[in-house]
Amino acid sequence: MKKIEVDSESCIGCGACVAMDPEHFEFNNDGYSTVKSNENINIETVQNIIESCPVGIISLKDDDSTEKEETAI
Numbered sequence: 802m803k804k805i806e807v808d809s810e811s812c813i814g815c816g817a818c819v820a821m822d823p824e825h826f827e828f829n830n831d832g833y834s835t836v837k838s839n840e841n842i843n844i845e846t847v848q849n850i851i852e853s854c855p856v857g858i859i860s861l862k863d864d865d866s867t868e869k870e871e872t873a874i
Contacts, residue, residue: 803842804864809833811858818850818859826850839864 805825807818812833818826819834825847827837844861851859 802864803844803847803861804839805836805842805847806860806862807834807836808858809835811856813856815855817853817855821850821853822846834859 807826809829810833814828814832814834816828816834819828822843823837825836825838825842826834829835842861847859847861851857851861
């Protein structure tokens with residue numbers, strides 16, 4: 802599963818990501834982009850947003866937090 806990450810501290814608040822995909826991006830109280838949701842991500846859309854970000858602070862990573870079941874032997 803993929804996870805969107807945004808470095809909100811480096812964001813300039815241009816709003817491209819929010820305009821392109823308001824289901825997954827929103828502005829925080831300071832006017833900078835944050836991740837709204839990681840559900841139902843369209844990889845192609847997020848890749849376009851990553852390429853459109855003027856400061857390159859958006860990334861798409863593998864979500865390592867998903868727990869794997871361990872089988873007892």
